[in-house]
Amino acid sequence: MEQHTYSHSLLQELVQNIFLQMGCSPDDATQAANVLVSADLRGIDSHGVARLNGYVRLMDLKRLNPSPSIKIVHETPSTAVVDGDAGLGLVVAPKAMEIAIQKATQAGTGWVAIRNSNHFGIAGYHSMLALPHNMIGFAMTNAGPLVAPTFSKDKLLGTNPIAVAIPALEEPPFVLDMATTTAAYGKLEILQRKSLPTPTGWVQNGNGEPVTDAHAVKNGGALLPLGGDREHGSHKGYGLGAWVDIFSGVLSGANYGPWVPPFATAGFMSSAEQLVGAGTGHFVGAMRIDAFRPAEEFKQHMDNWIRAFRKATPVDGQDRVLIPGDPERILEAERRQNGIPILPIVVDSLRELAKRFNVTWNLD
Amino acid sequence: MEQHTYSHSLLQELVQNIFLQMGCSPDDATQAANVLVSADLRGIDSHGVARLNGYVRLMDLKRLNPSPSIKIVHETPSTAVVDGDAGLGLVVAPKAMEIAIQKATQAGTGWVAIRNSNHFGIAGYHSMLALPHNMIGFAMTNAGPLVAPTFSKDKLLGTNPIAVAIPALEEPPFVLDMATTTAAYGKLEILQRKSLPTPTGWVQNGNGEPVTDAHAVKNGGALLPLGGDREHGSHKGYGLGAWVDIFSGVLSGANYGPWVPPFATAGFMSSAEQLVGAGTGHFVGAMRIDAFRPAEEFKQHMDNWIRAFRKATPVDGQDRVLIPGDPERILEAERRQNGIPILPIVVDSLRELAKRFNVTWNLD
Numbered sequence: 001m002e003q004h005t006y007s008h009s010l011l012q013e014l015v016q017n018i019f020l021q022m023g024c025s026p027d028d029a030t031q032a033a034n035v036l037v038s039a040d041l042r043g044i045d046s047h048g049v050a051r052l053n054g055y056v057r058l059m060d061l062k063r064l065n066p067s068p069s070i071k072i073v074h075e076t077p078s079t080a081v082v083d084g085d086a087g088l089g090l091v092v093a094p095k096a097m098e099i100a101i102q103k104a105t106q107a108g109t110g111w112v113a114i115r116n117s118n119h120f121g122i123a124g125y126h127s128m129l130a131l132p133h134n135m136i137g138f139a140m141t142n143a144g145p146l147v148a149p150t151f152s153k154d155k156l157l158g159t160n161p162i163a164v165a166i167p168a169l170e171e172p173p174f175v176l177d178m179a180t181t182t183a184a185y186g187k188l189e190i191l192q193r194k195s196l197p198t199p200t201g202w203v204q205n206g207n208g209e210p211v212t213d214a215h216a217v218k219n220g221g222a223l224l225p226l227g228g229d230r231e232h233g234s235h236k237g238y239g240l241g242a243w244v245d246i247f248s249g250v251l252s253g254a255n256y257g258p259w260v261p262p263f264a265t266a267g268f269m270s271s272a273e274q275l276v277g278a279g280t281g282h283f284v285g286a287m288r289i290d291a292f293r294p295a296e297e298f299k300q301h302m303d304n305w306i307r308a309f310r311k312a313t314p315v316d317g318q319d320r321v322l323i324p325g326d327p328e329r330i331l332e333a334e335r336r337q338n339g340i341p342i343l344p345i346v347v348d349s350l351r352e353l354a355k356r357f358n359v360t361w362n363l364d
Numbered sequence: 365m366e367q368h369t370y371s372h373s374l375l376q377e378l379v380q381n382i383f384l385q386m387g388c389s390p391d392d393a394t395q396a397a398n399v400l401v402s403a404d405l406r407g408i409d410s411h412g413v414a415r416l417n418g419y420v421r422l423m424d425l426k427r428l429n430p431s432p433s434i435k436i437v438h439e440t441p442s443t444a445v446v447d448g449d450a451g452l453g454l455v456v457a458p459k460a461m462e463i464a465i466q467k468a469t470q471a472g473t474g475w476v477a478i479r480n481s482n483h484f485g486i487a488g489y490h491s492m493l494a495l496p497h498n499m500i501g502f503a504m505t506n507a508g509p510l511v512a513p514t515f516s517k518d519k520l521l522g523t524n525p526i527a528v529a530i531p532a533l534e535e536p537p538f539v540l541d542m543a544t545t546t547a548a549y550g551k552l553e554i555l556q557r558k559s560l561p562t563p564t565g566w567v568q569n570g571n572g573e574p575v576t577d578a579h580a581v582k583n584g585g586a587l588l589p590l591g592g593d594r595e596h597g598s599h600k601g602y603g604l605g606a607w608v609d610i611f612s613g614v615l616s617g618a619n620y621g622p623w624v625p626p627f628a629t630a631g632f633m634s635s636a637e638q639l640v641g642a643g644t645g646h647f648v649g650a651m652r653i654d655a656f657r658p659a660e661e662f663k664q665h666m667d668n669w670i671r672a673f674r675k676a677t678p679v680d681g682q683d684r685v686l687i688p689g690d691p692e693r694i695l696e697a698e699r700r701q702n703g704i705p706i707l708p709i710v711v712d713s714l715r716e717l718a719k720r721f722n723v724t725w726n727l728d
Contacts, residue, residue, distance in 0.1 A: 076472030078442040079655040107471050108440030113656050152676040152685045164607050174610065176603040182596055199595045208679030226590060226597050231563045232546055233590050237597075239540040239688040240604075242673075243528050246538065250665045251656045257672050276668060291443040292477050292615045301614045304640060308621050309606075312516040315572030321516045324603040 004347070005339030010362050012037045014350065015049055021357035022059055023066035024088070032090040035121040040340045042328040046186025047122045050346045053353060054119070054263055055088065063261065063279075064088065064118055070095050078107040081252055082114045086279055089120030093139065093282055097129045100286040104135055108291030113252035116278035119143070119263050123163035124177030124328070130165060130286040131173050134295040137165040138285035142248040142255075144262030147181055148222035149238045150230055153208035155222045156258050159184055160244035165325075167289070169299035171306040175325030180241035181223045188214050188223075201228020247283040254281025368711070369703030374726050376401045378714065379413055385721035386423055387430035388452070396454040399485040404704045406692035410550025411486045414710045417717060418483070418627055419452065427625065427643075428452065428482055434459050442471040445616055446478045450643055453484030457503065457646055461493045464650040468499055472655030477616035480642035483507070483627050487527035488541030488692070494529060494650040495537050498659040501529040502649035506612040506619075508626030511545055512586035513602045514594055517572035519586045520621050523548055524608035529689075531653070533663035535670040539689030544605035545587045552578050552587075565592020611647040618645025 012033050019029035032055075040048030058064035068087030072080050080099050084092035096112040103110025120126065123139040130137025143158025159179040166174040183202045191198055191214035198212045205211045206220025210229060217223055226237030249256025255277045289295040312321040342350075347363065354361045376397050383393035396419075404412030422428035432451030436444050444463050448456035460476040467474025484490065487503040494501025507522025523543040530538040547566045555562055555578035562576045569575045570584025574593060581587055590601025613620025619641040653659040676685040706714075711727065718725045 074656065076652070076655040077470075079472035079651070081656050106441075108443035109473060109475055111473055111651065149673060149676065149685050151678050151682040152673075153679055154676040156673055156676055166607075166610055174606070176607055178597075178600040178603055180600075182591070201596050204679075208677075226600055227546070228596060232565050232592060232596070233542075233601075235686070235688070236542040236544075236590055239542055242538070242688060243530075243540055246530055246666070246669065250662060250669055251653075253657055256665070257669055276665065287443070287475065288440070289615075291440040292438065292445050293617055298614060301620070301640065302610070305610065305614055305621055309513060309516075309520055312513065312518040312520055313572075314515050315517055315568075318515040321513050322599070324599070324606060 003341045003343060005341045006363055007339050008037050008041055008336060011040065011049055011340060011342075014354065014359065014362055015052055017359040018052065018353050018357050019066075021359055022056065024091070025067060028067075028088070028091045031094055032088050035090040035094075035125050038125050039122045040342075041332045041335045042122065042124070043331040043335075044122050044186065044328070046184065046189060049342070049350060051119070051121075053349045056353060058118060058263075068092070072099065078103055078109050078111060080110075080112045082112055084114055084117035084279065086116055086118070089117045089141070089280065089282065092117045093120040093126045093141075093284060094129060096282065096284050097126050097137065097139070097286065100284050101130060101133050101135060104286040104288045104291070105133075109285065109287045111285040112283070113247065114282040114284070115252040115254035117254070117280050117282055119280065120282055122177060123161040124165065124175055126284055127163035127165040127177070128173070128175060131167045133286070134167060134289050136167070136287040136289065137163075139163045139282065140244045140248055140284070141282040142245045142260050142280060144260050145258050146185060146217060146223050147225060147241060148204060148208065149242070150225060150235045153206070154258070157225075157238070157241045157245055158260055159223065160241040160248070162240065162244060166302065167299055168302035168306055169296070171303045172329055173325060174302065174306065174323060175328065177325075177328070180226055180237055180244060182226050182228050182237070183223070185217070185223065188217065201232060244283075248281035249277060251283065252281040253277050254279055256281065367705045367707060369705045370727055371703050372401050372405055372700060375404065375413055375704060375706075378718065378723065378726055379416055381723040382416065382717050382721050383430075385723055386420065388455070389431060392431075392452070392455045395458055396452050399454040399458075399489050402489050403486045404706075405696040405699045406486065406488065407695040407699075408486050408550065408692070410548065410553060413706070413714060415483070415485075417713045420717060422482060422627075432456070436463065442467055442473050442475060444474075444476045446476055448478055448481035448643065450480055450482070453481045453505070453644065453646065456481045457484040457490045457505075457648060458493060460646065460648050461490050461501070461503070461650065464648050465494060465497050465499060468650040468652045468655070469497075473649065473651045475649040476647070477611065478646040478648070479616040479618035481618070481644050481646055483644065484646055486541060487525040488529070488539055490648055491527035491529040491541070492537070492539060495531045497650070498531060498653050500531070500651040500653065501527075503527045503646065504608045504612055504648070505646040506609045506624050506644060508624050509622050510549060510581060510587050511589060511605060512568060512572065513606070514589060514599045517570070518622070521589075521602070521605045521609055522624055523587065524605040524612070526604065526608060530666065531663055532666035532670055533660070535667045536693055537689060538666065538670065538687060539692065541689075541692070544590055544601055544608060546590050546592050546601070547587070549581070549587065552581065565596060608647075612645035613641060615647065616645040617641050618643055620645065
């Protein structure tokens, strides 16, 4: 399987044109493509253009509205609830972040719970929208159930990521973007392709026993919360994933827990029969730094913080201590320059979509 | 070592009287004792009355002001920065929560960063102060450096806990209260007393190698972030601990990272020579539920959430799936009725303090 690389601008153009033909407005198509290509640039390939056919399938299933009317349904000076009108999470979440940023400008902080949405791509993208405003950004989302809580055979949670983006002055920003599981599902797919086992603490089988089979989740098993098992703190990973689920689902009026609709590509999951809310839920926020202390002063201390951690003595065999966001930023710089490697199977799926939607194929 | 149990009300009375004699106001003494005894009731014995001599030592070292003037130094509709005037964190944090709750009443949410404070006991206590107001509560704190980031030999972070308390209707509240390390330091102390090794992923030695020696941290080693090592997601635990540190320290103007002053009992840690802020930092928050959706409706869905998780099929060998907060609540009910077991060495330290401060000994 030879893997070719493609320029991010060509990928952006192609994906944007497909979203346009799906019925998205020009602005929404640009925004949605930008979130997907950003995932590929940052090395989170499982959430990049490889997912485009999933969004198309969602539309075919009438679960996705390409031209949603996104509305605030309730608000206070520092909060809002947004109904995404079954739109692309890729578009709904940035709109919700805009509202959060506006609230923060007025009230110091802004917090928006979102219901009736769909998969929103990488959480980090949305949290980083706050950075140019001298704000700290947050993003969380729930997702279809793939994760078993500690002591559970059943899958009740998604990989439910948390992202926190914090600006610095001369140093690059601190960007934490983490699934609340030991490993994200995309990591399993890589091992599946290579026929490799997983490390311990990543998955359990259908009987709730810890295993190292990369195919376990597809065969009735589950991903495990960060920590892996009770002795290694999995109740903490479970608690974090639960927190994300409650903020994204229960606070917004979306579905939660086992009722969250699966993403369209997850064919091995069946939709919950009775729903308890509307679509998938997200939770985003923005905090104005100078609502706490002068932004310049804060950012100088962030530089100091980052430098103190960078200059820690590394353990043997490692070059240095990383800051959250370093690996993604380094990869993004490299891929912006040299292109993004895309698996042949993903290129094929894009070619099919281009054909279906009569979009000029620009990747050869 | 025979262990006696003592009634929480006698412990409360004793500790309160000692705080009074240390120079605390009657209200502050009651509050401080309440936080400590609450830790013992909830089974977090390492943060309970066993710490009282540590607070006394902080006072002897002139690092603790028993009668602080706690002040808001900056605020917006939904935020505030509080200077704790070197007071007990046990007192400063509840005052900051009051401010957060008041802000949330007006603006929907309230977020308070606190500097110039000291150890605040268990994070869960402070987050739960929001519950009677139909609000969600948050509490975080940084702490003296005991934790090595992923790939680091050096200790740069504290055990930096996160607490989130969310009310339900008929079900008890969801209370997540977790150190961002695989295991809290108190768990090591239990193993030290029993001369037992730790599980993997808890500690490393002074050379940055993973070990299972419960004494490793005292001998130049470090606690490990939740996850244990890179393959098991320790970069996520490190990222969470870093987030807590930045919110508690950098946002408030307190110390952060390696500069956070050690708690007085941690004799094996030396204070950082140059400080970058004032004292220890915390970050607390409150979100009014009906700033998002009607409180009754939200709480009904929380009951539904909790019940769905409780009725998950347990793995073999386990009775049931727990909700965050269950173990502590169950233990609290039991200890309120039957008393709190206190180690003889802790009883001795309390007896000495009673003697020093001329407080009537009421525990025989």
